[in-house]
Structures are given as structure tokens and as C-alpha cells.
Amino acid sequence: MSKSTHFIGQPLLGQILSFIDHAEVLRISKEHGGEHYVKHFDGWHHLVTMLYAIIMRFDSLREIQASMAVESRKLSHLGLIKIPRRSTLSDANIRRPEEVFGAIYTTLYHKYKGVLSSDSRNRGSDPNWLKNLKIMDSTTISLFSNIIFKGVGRNPIKGKKKGGLKVHAIINANEGVPCDVQYTSAATHDHFLLCPSKLNRDDIIALDRAYIDYAKFEEMTQRGTVYVTKMKKSLVFKVLDNVIYQDRSGKMALRVQRVVFTKKTKEVIITHHARIITYPDIQKKKLISLLTNDFEMTPEDIIDIYRKRWIIESLFKQLKQNFPLRYFYGESANAIKIQVWCTLIANLLLMLIKCSVRRSWSFSGLATMIRILMMYYVNYKSILEYPEKDWDVRIEELIRPPDHRTLFN
DSSP states (O other), X not given: OOOOTTXXXXXXXXXXXXXXXXXXXXXXXXXXXXXXXXXXXXXXXXXXXXXXXHHTTOOSHXXXXXXXXXXXXXXXXXXXXXXXOHHHHHHHHHHSOHHHHHHHHHHHHHHHHHHHHTTOTTGGGSOGGGGGEEEEEEEEEEOSOTTTSOOOSOOOSSSOOOOEEEEEEEEETTTOSEEEEEEEETTSOGGGGOOGGGSOTTOEEEOXXXXXXXXXXXXXXXXXXXXXXXXXXXXXXXXXXXXXXEOTTSOEEEEEEEEEEEXXXXXXXXXXXXXXXXXXXXXXXXXXEEEESOSSSOHHHHHHHHHTTHHHHHHHHXXXXXXXXXXXXXXXXXXXXXXXXXXXXXXHHHHHHHHHOXXXXXXXXXXXXXXXXTTSOBOHHHHHHOTTHHHHHHHHHHHSOOOOOOTTO
16 A cells, blocks of 8 residues: 655654754753753753643643653654653653743744734735734633632632633734733733833734723823723713714714823822723624724724734633643643643644645644644645545545556557
8 A cells, every 4th residue: 555645754743843943942941041950851852742742632741651652763753862751741840940931932933923924814905003903911721729829709618719820911913823921820910911111102902991001001102002992881081072973873873082081199190081982782782982092093993903802812712722721730830831831832833834834724623633643744734735635546546447458558
């Protein structure tokens, strides 16, 4: 029987790892103190093992060791010289600083951000503000213990209160992967992580209403940064101008208000001018009010900007559905952060593969195919663009008429 038409000389995982520079990983690990007293299990071994476990969606150290032992003959293609034991990986997750993997992710992001942002299928129809749009939000990852990261909410009547790690992320709307990530406990309020100094002039940022802070909003206005967020019902303001637009049936289509917020502190009085745009949401059957410091863009653009905020919600859903973030390979804060960083790295690598193939794949479908073929010697571009090729070739061979040769041929 002939070999597959997708055959190549290295396993699919080795092709995924080709996006990462081996020497650069070791340099970053040494720079952040990750190679002290290390004999064999260096930063590259650690990263490859974690990526293998995360993409395969393993739930325990035992599964990782058993699976790598079975695939031991193929590990040389990945630059590995030793199969890690459970204790070795557990100790590495405790000792090697999580900043190593954060720096690896940042390096990969800046190296491939041009590839990620060029994947737009309808680039000609994109609005002008999309390239400047950033989206900020957070997601909470529930943990087994309240001691490591403090949970949020009341204590349960039965059982112990679970802890929670909150991941704060900023993404560019046309890229789909985080460009900035920070970790806090779940009990930390979101608005503490809003830093206007990290934003540039002409940037547009879409936020959830948990980030409302008059002082930071005024600072963003002074820096030339536009924000769009949802209104809180408890906000107190003074209306300077109020205009209502009606549709043809006489119902309210839009209401645009120019308002001023005033907040007194011990040191100074904060005054912030803004615009409130209210529109009816037909699906939810209620009025939605948006707050922004922009007075030039049309209300329709402001509404579209806020709707783009759901891109980051889709990203969080993508991470939690396709990677193991319910089970952790260590009980320390460092081990948990390492696993989240490696999940973000795995997500970025799969997004690069998704961008590099011509066939359109959903992320879940792509992640499933990669997981099934992880250690197969197949070309990922060939099999993802035409997975049925082997079957079609085989069918063609079966239905081809027999070749009857004669003495005169």
C-alpha cells in the first residue's frame, strides 16, 4: 500500500513548533532566570511539553508522561532528548518563572502580528476606524482553592469557596489574539487595570461598563484616545443637549445627549464631558445607552464599535472550549500562570495555521484536526486544505479500468 499523499518527514507538532525559534526560547529563559540549576529539562523542553499537553487537552501529569512515552521515537523531531517524568514537570512548573512564557508569547505576537492582522476576508469593506480599535475585557478562571487566588462573591453555605484567576486582556479588533495580558485574583475590580498611559493618540478602545472611571476617562480625552462603553444606571450627570431622532413610524430611532460628569475628591474636582447615545435593541427589546468621549463620529459608528466588543468574548469562549482550563498541572500560582500563558501561545500558533491555509476552518474544527493528527507525519497545509485527497485517490484507483496490454502495445 502506498504512502499518504500528505506524507512529510516530520510530525505535525514539529511543523507547528517551526514557528518558534529554539535558540530564542533558551535566551529568554536564561534572561529571566529559568535555567538556574537545570540539567536536562530546559526552557525548550518545558515549552514543548506544555504545548503538547495543552493542544492534546490532557487533564493530568500522568496522561502527559504516558502519552510522551508512547511517542518517544518521534520526540527527536521536536528537539527533545528526554521524556519528562511527572515530578520533573511538576518541579519545573513551580521553579521556572512564569515571566519566561509571558516573554515568549510577547515575542511571538510581535513577530507574527502582521500575519494575524492580514487575514481579513473582507478588508475592502472594513470601516476606517477598525485598524485603530482595541478591545479590553477580563475573564475569570475558576480554581480549586481560595488560598492561591482570592475568589469573588459570597462564601457558599456548603463546601469551601473556590478561588479565581482573572485574565485581563487587550486585543486589536483585526487580529483576534491578545496584545497585552495581565493576571489578578478574581476579587480585583476591572477598573484598576485600565491604564490610559498604555494607549496612544487616535486609539479607540471598547470597554465593558465595569471599567468606568471619570478620572481615567478624562485622562484618555486629554491624550486623544476615544473610548466607547456601556452606561451604568447609577451614573449621575448633567444634560447639556438632548436630541431625539425618529424613524418613519414615529418611534425613537436614536437619542444623542451631550452630558457632563462631576466628581469631587479630597484633592480635586473632576469634570468630564461626554456623549450618551441611546438606541433600541430589537432582539433584547430594551434600550441600550452607550457612553463615549467622541463628538465627531456618527452614532451608527459608535454603536458598531461597541458591538465589536463581542470579539473578545468570542476569544475567551474559544480558549475555554478548546483548551484545558478546568484542570491544572500544578497547585501553585506560578504553575497556573504558566499553563494560561502556554494556552495563549497554543492559541496563537493555531491561529497562524488557520491564517496560512486557504480552506476556511472554524477554530474548533481546526483544533480537533490538529489534536487528532498531532504526531502523524503529514503536511498540515496539504491535509487541512484537502483532507479528502487520500480517499479520492483511492476511489479513482478502484474505478479505473484495468490496463489490458497486448503484444502489439
